[in-house]
Amino acid sequence: MHKSGFVPIIGRPNVGKSTLINAILGQKLCIVSPKAQTTRHRILGIYNQEDAQIIFVDSPGIIKPKYHLQKLMMKSVRNALMDAEVVLVVMEPIAQSLESEVFFQIQKIKSPILLVINKLDTTTVEQAQERIQSLKDYIPYKEAIAISALKKQNLSELIPMILKYLPEGPAYYDKDMLSDRPERFFIAEIIREKIFLNTEQEIPYSCDVSVLICEERDNIFWIEAEIYVSRKNHKAMIIGKNGQMIKTIGVQARPEIQELLGKEVFLNLYVKVSEDWKNDPLKLKFFGYNEK
Ligand SMILES: Nc1nc2c(ncn2[C@@H]2O[C@H](COP(=O)(O)OP(=O)(O)OP(=O)(O)O)[C@@H](O)[C@H]2O)c(=O)[nH]1
Ligand SMILES: [Mg+2]
Structure with a gap:
């Protein structure tokens, strides 16, 4: 059974x-x-x-x-x-x-x-x-x-x-599958986790991450991701003094993304301001939050 x-x-x-x-x-x-x-x-x-x-x-x-x-x-x-x-x-x-x-x-x-x-x-x-x-x-x-x-x-x-x-039933997913989400989703999540771990107060809640490019070029995974923040002054905080914060986020995220993809990774992070994205249905859809 x-x-x-x-x-x-x-x-x-x-x-x-x-x-x-x-x-x-x-x-x-x-x-x-x-x-x-x-x-x-x-x-x-x-x-x-x-x-x-x-x-x-x-x-x-x-x-x-x-x-x-x-x-x-x-x-x-x-x-x-x-x-x-x-x-x-x-x-x-x-x-x-x-x-x-x-x-x-x-x-x-x-x-x-x-x-x-x-x-x-x-x-x-x-x-x-x-x-x-x-x-x-x-x-x-x-x-x-x-x-x-x-x-x-x-x-x-x-x-x-x-x-x-648990009732009797067939396997709904291939037995070698671990999740239903694509790699891009987990890459964005890893970056978001590093933001949560390194920033304080409202900053983690001001951010979301979107992976723009994730492709293999000469045996290296080339990844470009955007970090969205909901306030202009938060952008400066995510970048940090002399770019220190964004560097830390990248340095911590890269090895985990490499482990996920099993390949060397080149990670490029950008920061964008998107005022009040947390209340904007269209932007929320862009970040993968479904109304359904
Ligand atoms: N001491 C202790 N800490 C734990 C245990 N399980 C989780 N934690 C800690 O609790 C904190 C929250 O863990 P998460 O797994 O992110 O909790 P969550 O319920 O998924 O939280 P949300 O996603 O915010 O709803 C982290 O710092 C974990 O390390 C445990 O069994 N013992
Ligand atoms: Mg959780």
Whole structure:
């Protein structure tokens, strides 16, 4: 018997959803940062074994949206939940503010919910157990598990737990596929991650990245990407004093892009100002955020 299905991973920003997908896949697929709202798109992470295919769906952290980009981000969470066979709701070991948004969003879920308490490495097993009990009133979960995505604790128990609730079905994707997204998408994401890791306050949220050119020339991948910022003064900050910031972003992104493509990479970054792109439906479409 072969089992398969879509398993969205949802929760507040920063709980470790993307870290969990990477840990399960044993490969860095989704970008991760200590800042909230790192993930902006729905990304499939395909886990394959001989008798099963679990299609994990990484999604943006659940928030109350303020601008159009965030509205589309929340739409992508709802879309992810629509075709779910099993849903993983990831929570921190200690109660956080604004968790009610998560409780609200999961009300409509009809598929089985598994509660995952992440960051077990920061707490005791007893506290995690207490947390599992206290969430009973808010999350109608079938089963719960405490894990550490970062330290890869208890991950081997998570897969069999999911498989218990996954229906019989064929593989939806080739078994050697890891994701549904093209290389260009991941190149832009790697660059965006470096922006998140190196800039502060509103700067990461002012930026998005678009890959203009990605082609092989004389055995080298030639990549040109544009970093869009929503304010003129942010451009200067992304470039940095004597170009130091943009250089750091490039230096950190290049080896990861090389690993992704398996080839030497020449990376050229440009910075462009696009006023208020986060509220402009056309520009959001350009960056790959769908209205659907
Ligand atoms: N200590 C500890 N930190 C973790 C663990 N899992 C993730 N983190 C850290 O938590 C931060 C957020 O991780 P992400 O994977 O980006 O979280 P996310 O839920 O995808 O966040 P958004 O995309 O913003 O919704 C990063 O600094 C991770 O290193 C864990 O098990 N233990
Ligand atoms: Mg994420």
